[in-house]
Amino acid sequence: MGDLSFVLQILVSGLGVGCVYGLIGIGFCVIYNASGIVNFAQGAFVMLGGMITHALLQRAGLPLPLAAAISIVLVAALGVVVERVVVRPLWNRQATMFVMILATLAAQIVIERLTLIVAGDQPRTLPVFTDLPPIRIGTIAIGYQFLWIVGGSLTIVTLLALFFRMTNTGKAMRACAINREAASLLGIPVSRMLALSFALSAALGAIAGILITPTQYTAFNVGVPFAISGFIAAIVGGFGRPFGAFLGGLMLGLVQAIAVVSLGAGLKNVAALSVLLVFLFFRPSGLLGTSK
Amino acid sequence: MANPEPILKATGLSARYGHVEALKSVDMHVEEAELVAVLGPNGAGKSTLLRAIMGLVETGGTVHFRGKALPRHDTVAVASQGIILVPEGRGIFGPMSVAENLQLGAYRLQGGKGEYERRQARVFELFPRLKERLSQVAGSMSGGEQQMLAIGRALMADPKILLLDEPSLGLAPRVMTEILEKLRVLNEQGLPIVLVEQKAPLALKLARRAYLLSLGRIVAAIDPREVQSHDELARYYFA
Numbered sequence: 114m115g116d117l118s119f120v121l122q123i124l125v126s127g128l129g130v131g132c133v134y135g136l137i138g139i140g141f142c143v144i145y146n147a148s149g150i151v152n153f154a155q156g157a158f159v160m161l162g163g164m165i166t167h168a169l170l171q172r173a174g175l176p177l178p179l180a181a182a183i184s185i186v187l188v189a190a191l192g193v194v195v196e197r198v199v200v201r202p203l204w205n206r207q208a209t210m211f212v213m214i215l216a217t218l219a220a221q222i223v224i225e226r227l228t229l230i231v232a233g234d235q236p237r238t239l240p241v242f243t244d245l246p247p248i249r250i251g252t253i254a255i256g257y258q259f260l261w262i263v264g265g266s267l268t269i270v271t272l273l274a275l276f277f278r279m280t281n282t283g284k285a286m287r288a289c290a291i292n293r294e295a296a297s298l299l300g301i302p303v304s305r306m307l308a309l310s311f312a313l314s315a316a317l318g319a320i321a322g323i324l325i326t327p328t329q330y331t332a333f334n335v336g337v338p339f340a341i342s343g344f345i346a347a348i349v350g351g352f353g354r355p356f357g358a359f360l361g362g363l364m365l366g367l368v369q370a371i372a373v374v375s376l377g378a379g380l381k382n383v384a385a386l387s388v389l390l391v392f393l394f395f396r397p398s399g400l401l402g403t404s405k
Numbered sequence: 406m407a408n409p410e411p412i413l414k415a416t417g418l419s420a421r422y423g424h425v426e427a428l429k430s431v432d433m434h435v436e437e438a439e440l441v442a443v444l445g446p447n448g449a450g451k452s453t454l455l456r457a458i459m460g461l462v463e464t465g466g467t468v469h470f471r472g473k474a475l476p477r478h479d480t481v482a483v484a485s486q487g488i489i490l491v492p493e494g495r496g497i498f499g500p501m502s503v504a505e506n507l508q509l510g511a512y513r514l515q516g517g518k519g520e521y522e523r524r525q526a527r528v529f530e531l532f533p534r535l536k537e538r539l540s541q542v543a544g545s546m547s548g549g550e551q552q553m554l555a556i557g558r559a560l561m562a563d564p565k566i567l568l569l570d571e572p573s574l575g576l577a578p579r580v581m582t583e584i585l586e587k588l589r590v591l592n593e594q595g596l597p598i599v600l601v602e603q604k605a606p607l608a609l610k611l612a613r614r615a616y617l618l619s620l621g622r623i624v625a626a627i628d629p630r631e632v633q634s635h636d637e638l639a640r641y642y643f644a
Binding site for chain 1: 461485496508509558
C-alpha cells in the first residue's frame with residue numbers, strides 16, 4: 114500500500130513537470146509551423162521568465178502577479194527582437210533552414226552569457242504562488258504549486274486552441290503553417306505572422322519558466338535542459354502539432370519521474386533521451402503524426 | 406480600340422531561378438474587363454510570368470498596375486492591391502474547413518460584416534456547391550470542388566484582376582468546362598482575368614486576346630477570332 118502511494122506521488126510530480134515540458138514543446142511547434150525553423154533559443158525564454166520575474170520581485174519589490182506579467186511581456190518582446198535581428202535578415206537573404214536554426218542556437222548562447230554577466234551565476238527561486246500546506250488525498254500530498262502548474266498549463270492550452278480556431282489572426286497563422294505562399298497570395302502578412310509566432314512562443318516559454326521555478330530553481334544555465342526536454346516533447350507529439358507536444362510533455366515528465374524512482378536520479382536524462390530514440394526508431398511521426 | 410491605360414502592364418519582365426533565366430524580357434498588358442490567355446507548351450515560362458507579376462520570383466523589369474509601379478519581392482503588397490493569383494495546384498488550406506478558407510480569402514477586408522456577406526453571396530451564387538460544403542474539410546473535396554474553392558477564396562479577396570494558373574489541371578473535361586464557364590461569367594461582370602492554360606483551344610474560346618510563350622519569350626500575340634482550327638494554332642506553336 115505504501116508503495117502504491119509512493120508511485121502515485123511520483124506520478125503527480127511527473128505530471129507537473131510534464132505540463133511545463135509540454136508548454137515549451139508547444140513553443141517549438143508554434144515557430145516551426147510559422148517558419149519551418151526549430152528555435153533553439155526557446156530555452157533562453159524559459160530561463161528569462163524565471164530570472165526576470167525574480168529580479169522584479171526582489172529588486173523592484175513588485176507583487177508576484179505583476180512581476181510575472183511584466184516578465185512575460187518582456188520575454189515576448191525579446192522573442193520579436195530575436196526574430197527581427199537574428200532570423201529575419203537571414204530569411205530575407207534566403208539562407209538555408211540549417212543556417213537559421215544554428216543562428217537561434219547562437220542567440221541562445223548570447224542570451225545565456227549576457228544573463229550570466231548581468232545577474233551572476235547564483236541560482237534563484239521564486240516563492241510558491243499559494244503558500245499553504247499541501248492537500249492530502251489519502252497518503253498523497255498535492256502541493257498548491259502543482260495545481261498552479263497543471264491549471265495554468267491547461268488554461269494556456271485551451272486559450273491557444275481557441276486562438277487558433279476562432280480568431281482571424283490565429284487562422285491566418287495556421288494558414289501560413291499549411292501553405293505560406295498561398296497565404297501571401299491572399300495578402301496575409303506572412304512576415305508579421307512570423308514575428309507573432311516568436312512572441313507567442315517566447316511568452317509560452319516564459320510562462321513555463323515562471324510556473325516551474327518555485328518547485329526548483331532558476332539560473333542562467335537552466336535553459337538548455339528545458340529546451341531539450343521541450344524539443345523531445347515536440348518530437349514525441351509529432352512535430353508541428355501543439356496538442357501533441359503537450360501530450361508528449363506529459364509523457365516525458367511521467368517517464369522521467371518513474372526513471373528517477375526506479376533507476377536513480379542519474380538516469381533521468383537517459384530516460385528522456387531513450388524516449389526520444391524509441392520514438393525516432395519506431396514512430397518517427399510521433400503520437401499524433403507530423404503536421405506536414 | 407485599345408484603352409489609353411491598361412490595368413496591368415509588364416515591361417521587360419524577366420525572371421530567374423538561380424542561374425536559369427525562365428522569363429526573358431516579356432512585354433504584356435491587360436486592359437480593363439479583358440480576359441487574356443497565356444498559352445504555350447510545358448516549361449515555356451507561363452507560370453513564371455504569373456509568379457513574376459506577384460513578386461514570388463527574382464525579377465527584372467517593371468510591372469505597372471493602374472499606372473503605378475508594383476513593388477518587387479513583396480507578394481503581400483501586390484496581393485493587397487487586389488491582384489490575386491490562384492496558383493497552380495490551387496494552394497487551398499487542406500486541413501481547414503471550406504468556411505475557414507473563404508474567411509482567409511477576405512483576411513484584408515476592412516469593412517464590416519455587410520461587405521463580407523456581399524462577397525460571400527457572390528461566391529455562393531457562382532459556386533452553390535461551396536455553400537453546401539461550408540463545414541467540410543477542404544482537402545477532402547474532389548479536385549473540381551477544390552478548384553472552385555480556390556477561385557471562390559480568391560473572389561473573397563475582392564480582386565481587381567484575377568490571375569489563374571492552369572485551373573483545368575487534373576480535372577475531368579466536364580468539370581473543366583464548368584469552371585471555365587464560371588470564369589466567363591466573372592469576366593462578363595467586368596473582372597479582368599489572365600488565364601494561363603496548356604489546353605489552348607479551351608482558353609481561346611474565352612479569351613479576347615492571347616499571348617503565346619515559348620522558352621521564356623512571347624513569340625506571338627494571337628487574336629482568337631483568327632484561329633479557327635487546330636492546324637492554325639499548331640502553326641503558331643511551331644512557327
